[in-house]
Amino acid sequence: MEISTVKTPRWFVRRDIDGLFGLFLDNLIQILLIVNLCQGVLGFSPSLVYGRILPGIALSLIVGNFYYGWLAYKQGQREQRDDITALPYGINTVSLFAYVFLVMLPVRLTAIAQGVSSEQAAELAWQAGLVACLGSGLIELVGAWVGNPLRRLVPRAAMLSTLGGIAITFIAIGFLFRTFANPVVGLVPLGVILITYFGQVRFAIPGGLLAVLLGIGLAWGTGLVSWDNAKFATALQPIGVYIPRLWLGDLWNSRAVLLDYFSIILPMGLFNLVGSLQNLESAEAAGDVYPATPSLAANGIGTLVAAICGSCFPTTIYIGHPGWKALGARVGYSILNGIFMGLLCLTGTVAILAYFVPVEAGMAIVLWIGIVIVAQSFTATPSHHAPAVVVGLLPGIAGWGALIAKNALRAAGLGTPDKPLTPALIEQFKLSDTYIDGAFALEQGFIFSAMILAGITVYIIERDFRKAGYWSIAAALLSWFGLMHSYRWTVADTVVNLGFGTGTPWAVGYILLAILFFYTEWLARRQKGNQKVVPSSSQDAFDGNLEK
Template structure:
């Protein structure tokens, strides 16, 4: 069957399908594991498998079908048979950001406030974050080029890398060495395939081999199966709109303000990242229109939120790789069918029972490594210091989260031993834990601004750098950066805290002091390249 003279499914689509479907399956496994884990969100099976996963399926179908048709139309218009559809799926970085930076804090805050159903509050916070991200992506489709021009690539990629390094790579590295037989064996396969640039005989995708070997080893050493076999899990689970819960999240006092510092930057990242992936496709020979491509990407995230999923979608990196593999338009449709069957039939319960997260964690670790490496590889060499500075806030935020997890494990963070100011004095002085708690709040803004300022200083655009620091002072003065308050078991963003606690204006004043230095720099300094080298 032809579409305007173009074959919609070719042999290469089989290979492309295995790669993309496995990638999406890993995301679904992560969603299921993190959402249901009693140590993370503790959502019920009904909420995860009856609402969140069907909502995710709808969002993936929207994009996969659009990008497949888009590829067929481009092939027909240009008379080519080598056009590859844009790869699309759940955004890995947003997945972790929404779980650990939005839903988990919302759950903890609700528990501390004595809310009857903290899991529902956490889920509604995730819906709000997903909806906000989608709206930003949709609106960003029309201004994406301007956004990219005012923010250096080093700032965008390093901020992303900080999240990847802390919240993705390090956590899964710990898990790798906690279960080394499975973790290290699958890591070897992933590194061999993706960094060694080899392929397995017979055309088996490296990711498939890693998961298959990891699953076999997990069963052999007793990591799998995970508990008793599911009962009564298979059956049709149709997606249902959850507009009431979305409005409940929007109307909940303080919820939007509490997670504004996560929603806005993550939405911007998705816009710019997707734009870069469209450019990558163009470099590979497939020129897609920017506005509709980005708009549908945003629409997918909005649909996800309206149907119960907390996880935005995105145009994936790697179009040239899928194209080189021989994939065209059919692999995208096949992926949509696969995800729909898995999510709506309840069979993911059996997959998660039989295939532990450990079997696929090397792939996720690889994703974190690639994102971090890209921050250095895709930016000018002279901007490397800016990349390092942009990495630090994300790693620091992860460290602060780990410190608080350790305190809760030690029996603190409950009504009998709540978190409070005395906690700071309990830490050794040289840990400066109060600085870590402050840096954790709005760290995405902090990373972007510090990396941008560093790039501008490297390029000797001192006045423009000063203006960015004035913007940082404004954010700090409103509490969107660094302002935090104590809850029973956490430290959370406290908007407008500096106006209630004038001593917390120190961060804003610090940024203004930095700005003053840079505004004065053109008159009190002169170039000194000879002293510092290239």
């Protein structure tokens, strides 16, 4: 009698709790950033943040998380598997900062300079953010139909190493700093996570939950977090019920923003599209194959829902699928995240949760996910492509370094209207042999340059120099249009400089590199042809000598 080995996915498994904590914490950090930046930097009122933006975010997260959970379930049924993990999904961090500082803040400052009241300036800035978010969603939706061709063209090492560069810097190192800034609170939860998932030790409760509970206890017990009546009262104020609305009229009234800030919206939309493609490749390397077109289209639809319903912040397929898969999360963690994040945003309880659960309590999970992503860059690619992976890590590290350098300058009092950042700083950095202008150049469009440089290195390793030349030409085109490397100075930052010919020096460099590759291809073919002739001639000469 044959025993059936057919497996079917389940909507919820025990380890989905661990996955929920990781994804929920990641989303929660983005929500807290949005609340703080919108109120502190943009001057948005609580009614604007809690009554419009957060309900829009709630719907976008519910739509995406439910869809990706359903997609994983259906994919598991088709493949007769019970170990498939849903794609993680949430707010795009890069776009969050870009739209706050490069779209909404300039609109607000310009309005105030023209004599508009602070309240009306906040309204105009919010409308501009809606349009920018809508533009990003349209780019992601249209780009869904070019996803499969791009995945076939781009080597896996190029895809995964780009994510590795982001994971090792913007995810892992940041939380590592925070862990060692508060070692009494941070090290024990980190130890629990490493023991659970690297040491394969099972505790009485899921390791992620245990780490969070220990983190909460240590944070409150050591005084890192303490009771404050005023802060508690402030956290209670926004609690209520907020019903999402459609804001089509506000989108239409601010439609000119699409042209005015096209140089920001286009690269952000392309950045989100390529990043989502890389995350699909990462999921496939971890064993879960998802169709590119519907996965990317759902991502774009989630962003469009956000814009139409009041949120200024695009959503994306998150980095970290292999980490959540290694946690043991399957389908339910995605759906649960949509439910809990939706409830938080629709009831205004974000602030009260953040008051009781400090970031330090759950950051070990996110740090571990960053480690897993970097490790996957090496383990899921051919071993002889390891140099390409290393090359692909470098632009992300450079971009992070540029960010840290600018943060240091701002902490030192620069980056204000009275003391703006200027090109003169470059010479000051060079006095310590730091070519910071190179870091600024790598920072812009680093997701593109990381993928391209890693791809070029793969084709060099494979001795396919013609394809390396084609990639160099693609890099030249992206650079010439300003999608890579080209930057301009603002009062407090260096930002992308989109336009015809803005990246000419880098474009010329890549063209010269392409010429080198095409010459090398010709030379390799010639040498290969000569090698075929030489053995025959040598054999004839050898035979002649024998006859003599």
